[in-house]
Amino acid sequence: MRERHIRWIRNAKVEDGVMHVLELDEDGKEKKRHEVAFKYSMMLPAFKGIDAVFGIEWLTNPRGFITIDAHQRNKAFPSVFAVGVCEAIPPVQATPVPTGTPKTGYMIESMVSATAHNIRSLLEGKDPTETATWNAVCLADFGDTGITFVALPQIPPRNVNWISEGKWVHLAKVAFEKYFLRKMRAGMTEPVFERLVMKALGITKLKKP
Ligand SMILES: Cc1cc2nc3c(=O)[nH]c(=O)nc-3n(C[C@H](O)[C@H](O)[C@H](O)COP(=O)(O)OP(=O)(O)OC[C@H]3O[C@@H](n4cnc5c(N)ncnc54)[C@H](O)[C@@H]3O)c2cc1C
Numbered sequence: 751m752r753e754r755h756i757r758w759i760r761n762a763k764v765e766d767g768v769m770h771v772l773e774l775d776e777d778g779k780e781k782k783r784h785e786v787a788f789k790y791s792m793m794l795p796a797f798k799g800i801d802a803v804f805g806i807e808w809l810t811n812p813r814g815f816i817t818i819d820a821h822q823r824n825k826a827f828p829s830v831f832a833v834g835v836c837e838a839i840p841p842v843q844a845t846p847v848p849t850g851t852p853k854t855g856y857m858i859e860s861m862v863s864a865t866a867h868n869i870r871s872l873l874e875g876k877d878p879t880e881t882a883t884w885n886a887v888c889l890a891d892f893g894d895t896g897i898t899f900v901a902l903p904q905i906p907p908r909n910v911n912w913i914s915e916g917k918w919v920h921l922a923k924v925a926f927e928k929y930f931l932r933k934m935r936a937g938m939t940e941p942v943f944e945r946l947v948m949k950a951l952g953i954t955k956l957k958k959p
Contacts, residue, residue: 760773761774762784762847769786770783774846777846816838821865821878822837823868823878833865834858852904854904856955857884861884864955867879883955885955886900887899898915900951910952
């Protein structure tokens with residue numbers, strides 16, 4: 751954002767209508783009021799769970815996300831598993847304006863892998879044992895450039911933290927999209943060579959027992 755002359759205000763609440771921004775201090779108390787002129791604005795409201803599950807006691811947290819155990823399974827409703835954005839993950843750190851924990855594609859694939867293995871175990875009369883790594887490998891496209899990162903696991907403390915930026919990321923994302931859609935259409939979610947390459951890089955979906 752600095753490179754594109756975009757200014758930011760941290761820890762802010764935005765009121766309806768005009769862009770009156772209320773900046774908070776570390777304790778969540780009012781620090782400064784801003785009135786920001788803008789031609790184009792984008793606001794990301796706090797995430798919440800869908801109405802269908804919101805407020806179901808023991809199934810969701812106060813924000814409507816499904817609570818899970820180490821095997822992606824809800825403790826009160828054992829036939830319910832949750833994967834992806836709908837699952838409850840505690841915030842990484844306390845912030846004056848409450849924030850959620852980011853979830854990305856590969857991390858979610860790891861949740862899905864663990865869930866699929868665990869449902870199979872249940873069908874075979876065994877206990878679920880698989881735990882997702884929540885590892886993250888991400889190509890973030892910015893249009894003409896991009897950022898790629900590997901975060902193992904995504905939620906700190908991390909064992910691996912690697913980031914790279916450049917036009918090549920944009921091209922890599924275009925190539926990856928074609929590759930990803932092709933393998934999904936062919937019903938091959940994880941071809942053998944992909945698994946071997948990722949394993950060689952130390953990026954796996956399931957935690958070692
Ligand atoms: C702008 C943006 C850029 C991103 N870029 C990246 C990236 O570069 N790399 C990366 O790894 N991740 C990226 N992510 C994150 C990633 O896209 C998400 O984490 C991922 O798509 C979440 O998958 P999900 O299946 O949990 O949820 P979703 O993909 O949101 O799927 C949920 C589905 O449920 C449906 N739904 C909602 N309510 C109901 C209902 N009541 N009944 C039935 N269906 C319902 C929705 O229509 C939707 O299809 C990005 C996210 C955003 C928003």
